[in-house]
Amino acid sequence: MIEIKNLHATVDGKEILKGVDLTIRPGEVHAIMGPNGAGKSTMSYVLAGRDGYEVTEGSVTYYGKDLLAMEPEERAAEGVFLAFQYPVEIPGVGNTTFLKTAINAIRKHRGEKELDAMQFLKLIREKTKALGMSDEMLKRAVNVGFSGGEKKRNETLQMAVLEPKFAILDETDSGLDIDALKIVAEGVNALRSPERSMLVITHYQRLLDYIVPDHVHVLAAGRIVKSGGKELALELEKNGYRDFGASEAA
């Protein structure tokens, strides 16, 4: 279980999160919606532990542990996964090498035996096949020359391989056309399980047609101002974020 309590965070001295409360149980999918500048991406970076995002107040308890006290790589090893809005390119580093380094770092942290080349190859073939991806993508450098859709699919593959307990999907729909969106959403849905929680961050309701959440929250001006079921998303689609005091031009 993940418990976020009264979370305040600043970026460059400016307070962006102003007291967020949220509880996510195993297996649940929560969506966070909100206007630009509400603090959605800040929230994902704070949970993942990015430098420069300073928590000034509040706590995040992750399966009984203090999440905020951990380094980013420790959080990853404990099962926190962030699917990036803009996946980063790493020239010259093969996708396979990257994934193998990542999974073995995590296994090592957990006191598990590292996978050898053959075991890893078997695992990754299985996962790519399940996601309907081509092997060709594995041979390329991490995200280099990938289309928007390919980058997001690559994030999904990483998630499938690393098997997180808590996945944060930051604006996964941005930059995707409807076909690519469907494919990525299918991949994500395939990874839903009773042990895995997800936090889906999005500006548009569209994504939630495909990844149907259990709960929807509206984040505005650094606070969760409204929570409800999946129907809340449809309401927002109709009325926009004006009701929550956000200016459109944020």
Added chain:
Amino acid sequence: MAAQPETVEQVRAVTEQKYKYGFTTDIEADVAPKGLNEDIVRFISAKKEEPEWLLDWRLKAFRVWQTMEEPQWAAVSFPPIDYQDAHYYAAPKKKAGPKSLDEVDPELLKTYEKLGIPLREQEILAGVEGSEGKSPAIAVDAVFDSVSVATTFKAKLEEMGIIFCAISEAVQKHPELVKKYLGSVVPYTDNYYATLNCAVFTDGSFVYIPKGVRCPMELSTYFRINQANTGQFERTLIIADEGAYVSYLEGCTAPQRDENQLHAAVVELVAMDDATIKYSTVQNWYPGNAEGVGGIYNFVTKRGACRGKNSKISWTQVETGSAITWKYPSCILQGDNSVGEFYSVAITNNFQQADTGTKMIHIGKNTRSTIVSKGISAGKAQQTYRGLVKILPRAEGARNHTQCDSLLIGDQCGAHTVPYIESRNRSARIEHEATTAKISEDQLFYCRQRGISEEDAVSLIVNGFCKEVLKELPMEFAVEAQKLVGISLEGSVG
């Protein structure tokens, strides 16, 4: 965006590591008095029992050197070197030249073991295995201060007509070859440091691959400066006769000392018709400490001549050491259809300075050259790529492609690219690409979010950046490079 201080710190730790080869060995040495004059040149020549023609050549070089001035055009700065305040000859004391490893001072063998080159083991292993083709062995020539102390696998190579020995030994046993080729690529009038080398060179390796022979193993030399206040002036000469092939590896280390030590080597390569020479270097001379005290001045002249048609010379270098590097491995593409290649990774950290690059001189028709240079700067280091591509009027259809990438770590280092291009033939095609990048916080955070520690992330990213060059290294040497760069080699999977 500037890197976070912690990142800079991590990177420093990774690239600096601790200089592992900083020990000295207690061996009684035979040292020439300090200073440089004609008597010293004669002393060295006499110690080596050299023939008259070689002494004359040395003396001619010395007289030319006295009229020369140190080059000032490189983007490096250092206090003036007092050439009189160094020893120009130091040799481990021994009776006669070692006939076999059994006669080599055990202290010396221990040193090489510490450096990771167990000479004896290699020979024994080879003796046990016997069969060719199995895990390729490496023949090693070890140069300690001024003297070659042991060359392994000599007998085996001799069966094929391959000569691989200390150059001082080649002077005695194969004077006709040495006389014919020594100074034929880098003449004794070439430049300040090369000319000094001609006058006082002490030892180095000599390789001759006869017509049509493909050398079955990597040939390797390890250079080590042990004695304080000595310069190392080694001379390497490699000749690949018609249709021959050889892959040669060079590694270097030195003890950790507070004073700067001069290393002014000369390497000459000659490739005849259809011959190929692949020359790889992993240079890890002591770079000085974090405050910039001490370290080796590496002022080296390396040049290869593609004399014959369809010949090929390929330089691959991984440069992580030295306080100052001044080095431009070059190719003279004389034969028609000859090929020159230069692949380089240079890593500078703290106060290291490197001015390095290559020269490709296209003389023959349809000559081709490829330059791939990867520079990584961290700390307060400064690095310059300096490259010349010259196409002469007769070089119909010549082609060159240059790619020059710099990676900056932190905000106090610098990278500079200085290409010189001269074309005197209209049919020539020359391409130059250059990029400068930083390891971004985005990349580091992305890796860490996937569970990879910051240190490993830096290694991964740097490794990716250098990949094109590292894959050119022979497998046997890749491990060495991996240790040095602190990276795990790509491609171990699938």
